[in-house]
Amino acid sequence: MFFHRQELQFDARPEKPDAIFARRMQEVLGGQYGEITVAMQYGFQAWNAHIPGKYRDLLYGIGAEEFGHVEMLAIMIAQLLEKAPAEQSEAAAKSDPVLGAVIGGMDVQAAIVAGAGARPVDSNGNPWQGSYVTASGNLLADFTANANAEMQGRVQVARIYNMTDDKGVRDMLSFLLARDTMHQNQWIRAAQELREEGVEDLPVPSNFPLSNEAREHAYKYINFSDGAAAAEGSWASGPTPDGKGEFTYLDGPDTSVPMPPPTQPDPRFYGTDAKPNIIDKAEGVIRDKL
Amino acid sequence: MFFHRQELQFDARPEKPDAIFARRMQEVLGGQYGEITVAMQYGFQAWNAHIPGKYRDLLYGIGAEEFGHVEMLAIMIAQLLEKAPAEQSEAAAKSDPVLGAVIGGMDVQAAIVAGAGARPVDSNGNPWQGSYVTASGNLLADFTANANAEMQGRVQVARIYNMTDDKGVRDMLSFLLARDTMHQNQWIRAAQELREEGVEDLPVPSNFPLSNEAREHAYKYINFSDGAAAAEGSWASGPTPDGKGEFTYLDGPDTSVPMPPPTQPDPRFYGTDAKPNIIDKAEGVIRDKL
Amino acid sequence: MFFHRQELQFDARPEKPDAIFARRMQEVLGGQYGEITVAMQYGFQAWNAHIPGKYRDLLYGIGAEEFGHVEMLAIMIAQLLEKAPAEQSEAAAKSDPVLGAVIGGMDVQAAIVAGAGARPVDSNGNPWQGSYVTASGNLLADFTANANAEMQGRVQVARIYNMTDDKGVRDMLSFLLARDTMHQNQWIRAAQELREEGVEDLPVPSNFPLSNEAREHAYKYINFSDGAAAAEGSWASGPTPDGKGEFTYLDGPDTSVPMPPPTQPDPRFYGTDAKPNIIDKAEGVIRDKL
Amino acid sequence: MFFHRQELQFDARPEKPDAIFARRMQEVLGGQYGEITVAMQYGFQAWNAHIPGKYRDLLYGIGAEEFGHVEMLAIMIAQLLEKAPAEQSEAAAKSDPVLGAVIGGMDVQAAIVAGAGARPVDSNGNPWQGSYVTASGNLLADFTANANAEMQGRVQVARIYNMTDDKGVRDMLSFLLARDTMHQNQWIRAAQELREEGVEDLPVPSNFPLSNEAREHAYKYINFSDGAAAAEGSWASGPTPDGKGEFTYLDGPDTSVPMPPPTQPDPRFYGTDAKPNIIDKAEGVIRDKL
């Protein structure tokens, strides 16, 4: 169960409205790596978790914080839109360059659809979607997904930090940046702990029998481009992070097989076929092919 | 430039067609973490790279391999669909339970749209989409995204490995599993190398001035749920992976501010407003509010 | 069957082109609550209707009108785009602020994709989609959906009315506003008539046996936030609109159960599991678990 | 801020797993009218609200409950998937009709992507999307949207109630049905209260000046189909629900204007044009047309 308190974790008040910046802020609310994504992601990972205890509590504990960040950003965006212009014609833009800039730079649906309100969309107006969420049930994979989400998220917040001079906005972003720093560190540490405790290991999934994998291809860097510098990296020689092999470097594939012949599906799919098509005009039984 | 050779890196021939399994295999071709995703992701990361040399060569070198894996999977799927049934009615399903099972388990569009062919979609028929790609220009974030993609991808390949007994299919999956093992190791190692060389560091982005972040909130675990076990994790005390702080644990937020008052945008957005709406019936100038 | 007449229900000619406003008008053509939505929605509701007579005739009668409104808006948008600029570079924008404003404010795909034409998209260029349509087969639910669509639509038309001073555009919008007024009234009245005639009633669906619902929870307002003012509303005490109960107010949930334990699916899904993973290396029969 | 408690509002335990039904339940979790939609919708309406007090408290109070329902459904779905089969080939389906039925009826991504877990998608695997949310800032429109959402939602829950015999599942659905009954009643009552208090009225938006609308077209039923029965409805004669007019009935449009002539945009859009195309080969200035 979730309980709501009509307070915010941190102050979310701009010094002044700024409809152009409101659109930028939509990215970190409703974008691929915005707050809706992490809130929902941690939620689904917790609900699908197969083990109780500290890892699941971690997911619950942070997930609820992120729903609060969704709210914080939505509230901030609504205030940034408070002076969004109700006039948006070519004539208006031509007669007033400042208005023209606002019209060009803001999200037009923030005005028409939401009446100067926040929306569950990114900075280009693409609706947030469930396919942004990663929750595989494998915690080492998922914590790595979480670390990535917090990194991408912090990069984006850092970028929009410089897009404004508004002290109120920057203060709130400073807070979110710090929380992203925490969450990056936390997911990286939690991923390490999974390995230290032997709960999960590399390669993910570690409980898949390695005997089922073609081990002879498991540690070869195979170069399919003509740049030679990748051979200089520590991924081209030396021990592998999973502790189970040694990297080697190949300048091109060492395996190759001819392509299988083209397929010949049921002629009633009416594909183009080299040999004379024997169509069963009476729609007779080709079922025996199945 | 890309050059194509009409050979495959590994054999991609099933022992026998299997339209039901073909649908499962679409996930690792055209799903969120399928081969199209990693091929395009490594491509865009390379094209957007700001530094030449080993890291960009790495992206080019692996990206082209992944395009070959896209092809390998598509070729395999087409063969698995070679006996896909052309009859798919209720009558047919009722009279033949085996056919009924195939009809229920295969991708209906593989038949109607592609005539027993592979498609750039996932196992539920959702089209592949560009929003699966991550390419931020920050290499530590992006390599972490890549590590995650290879982990999720290997988890999925491991799952579908057990969904079939076909030796031809399993052989090819064994090869892909091994390549995923390599790529997991490689991106983890490359991410470490970025840090070792000081090219990039935690927290990402490391070149954002820490003085701009509210440092006092950067290492606190704040528990928004009522599970206490998260306090036992190494993310709740001890040094942080970025080497710049110490984790602390808080059982709930230590900051709180009242919500800002509701916004009052231009009345011509016709939102619902508590005070009497002063509508300018003649559409007079409310522009001075802007 | 639909028959087309090369006339419009109302004049759709702008005084002058305005590419910026053309983009705004796309919202009420191809947006979530644009004319394509209502045309398709009334069509699908009619085609799926289970009763002949006045309600279905109503859907057919209005649906066809809405397809004409789609046309009217598309024709208007094409004219608004008639002077859309063919030059859209930074140099052009920098040398001519008016052009810069047009470039920033118009839909770039209207130029590149449609050659100055209307498109089945909203004002942010999101393609119209079938998931905007509601047609459940339950007429009281669907007429409520229709009333909502006409309300949201009229709010949006009212908003864009103020975004232009063009008399030709405003005249057409005045007409559409009036039709939205009609359609709001009509769906509300039709919903009432369904209840008056006993065809359908609250709660929807009224033909679901109430004995199957946990009636003791059917009229309680349960407050999951800390704002107390909702207790003052008529939804917190007094008779309910369905005529079958009395509202009561609870300051928080009066029921609570512990979470079920985490799930333990087949180990071959390779999720992360607390107990030792017993992987059947030979992929032996775990099927007996099913 | 949101706070999480590791308890559920109602018991969410099935008597036995049922992967087929798990897919049906995804509709009311992640579909157009599922719990994610209403949770997010009430949230955004609250965050964008322009008035404090009982209406906003109502949105906050119910919104947080709905996030708890999201969790309840996700937890239930994970349990229903607990015995989801790890084998899903044609051979398996053919040898075991029961397994074949499960393979055909369950969501394939629940296995491959989530490892037998819930996902933010509908029963066909379409990801939940932000465009399901309605939050216009006009409360009468939005409360009508909410009433519709609760009606559609209850219709869907009623439908899936009959798709299972599992007592545990039915008990939880009985609870959700009761809450939908409450929420239908509540939004209808709240919409009435808005009108009774004069905060908002019909036609929505009521604060748009009626003088700007072509009033002579505001109460006419115009029949664009050839069914005559719609004339019998109370929407074809008598007073209108907004209290401002009388319905009239027209058997076809009473207005008609000729189509405007085709447009002639800049020739550099290379559309097909009847008159000789005068292409400025030197790309000379056609800008003066703008």
Added chain:
Amino acid sequence: MFFHRQELQFDARPEKPDAIFARRMQEVLGGQYGEITVAMQYGFQAWNAHIPGKYRDLLYGIGAEEFGHVEMLAIMIAQLLEKAPAEQSEAAAKSDPVLGAVIGGMDVQAAIVAGAGARPVDSNGNPWQGSYVTASGNLLADFTANANAEMQGRVQVARIYNMTDDKGVRDMLSFLLARDTMHQNQWIRAAQELREEGVEDLPVPSNFPLSNEAREHAYKYINFSDGAAAAEGSWASGPTPDGKGEFTYLDGPDTSVPMPPPTQPDPRFYGTDAKPNIIDKAEGVIRDKL
């Protein structure tokens, strides 16, 4: 304006319901190349047309027919769904193989969302979307798009024709197949007429000055694969269809340039950069770089 008549162009009555086949039929209603696509496509091409007369009349004349086909298919699908089962659990499927087949083969949302009704989606439940529509304003390009749409559409109808034995369904499909034959012929003929009349020509757009194109690369087949057989085709030598050149064949590219160096954007985007990042901690003016 569109007018509706409550009659169908052809009989649309199945001999018996068939929920499995209903799902297949959704493809030709709401798929990429279904009837909604062509109806909307011809509509938008007409509304955006720059020339009056026979070509635009053609678009209007056929477009309205296609809206009637949308209706015909929706009506047929609703009848095919008339016996769709209300029970869809694992227990039901296990106890009744016939029911199990229906559950696995039908569209689950047809039941839960539409209550046994048609929907604007394809056979995998993907909602129809505006991006299926092509309307560029260039008639030769667009008529070629139309010819393609009618070809793909007829291929799909031919495929589903064989998926059923129902005489009523097959009769209607026979009619639709014939109309697709007409429309294929018609668009091909109309495209020819555009060229014969000199209204438009190859290469499209023909009114773009050829002097602006790098003519030396305009007729070379450049082989980027290692298959040699493409040299045998008439696209590798001989006159070109546009009558303006001769095909030649190259076994690989005859041009090549080195890649440009990596980009160095503003450091405040926090990308990963080889040279020491000079971050302006005081966020000083880097604007002079612009």
Added chain:
Amino acid sequence: MFFHRQELQFDARPEKPDAIFARRMQEVLGGQYGEITVAMQYGFQAWNAHIPGKYRDLLYGIGAEEFGHVEMLAIMIAQLLEKAPAEQSEAAAKSDPVLGAVIGGMDVQAAIVAGAGARPVDSNGNPWQGSYVTASGNLLADFTANANAEMQGRVQVARIYNMTDDKGVRDMLSFLLARDTMHQNQWIRAAQELREEGVEDLPVPSNFPLSNEAREHAYKYINFSDGAAAAEGSWASGPTPDGKGEFTYLDGPDTSVPMPPPTQPDPRFYGTDAKPNIIDKAEGVIRDKL
């Protein structure tokens, strides 16, 4: 297999950065008819091909070239974005009209998400999607799809050619225009060759028995609009392109049937039904209806 060479087929260097134009160029990279579409489309057509030899080699040969064009455009876009502004607030836009124009005209996600990089999206930021791809297995249909794609693509490149004066950009576009000219000619010629060789013919699919189609409706132009000019076209009389009929012209449909009666699905779908709803309160067996 694909092999990558770190060279481009043609020079891709702008004279100067231009973030506004970069957005326009995204359309021909990641739009419906951009280079990603044709690269993937030719790939899937090849992988699904049922015949070896020249047609499949053609698809492989061109497909790999198009992947190189994807790269060329991405590299160009990254350079055009090299001076994209890191400041994007209302204050900045107001104080500097040139900056304001850039902010309004560029893709905001190019900055926030990609850090001044290219992305797999169109010029409005819609992600590229797999549903842009056509690969039916019928080569005449698919080659027509390809001809259309190259036509639409060349129209779009021609349009953006005029949107810039940058010589570097225009040079590359000149090259792409020439390749589009080649590819238009090539697909048209290949489609002709399919017919000349009798591999495939009109109407597509030609191997579907014409006896299954209602031939009497196969060559009639049926006018559903009131424009008479379509009768003047060669599609209204004379021989048909498939060589199998004669066009005729009808001013309206010559067939008509009454609508089937409304459907009566299982009452447990809770649709609205005219006759008294007989709900089986005990959820008794209505299964015998199936």
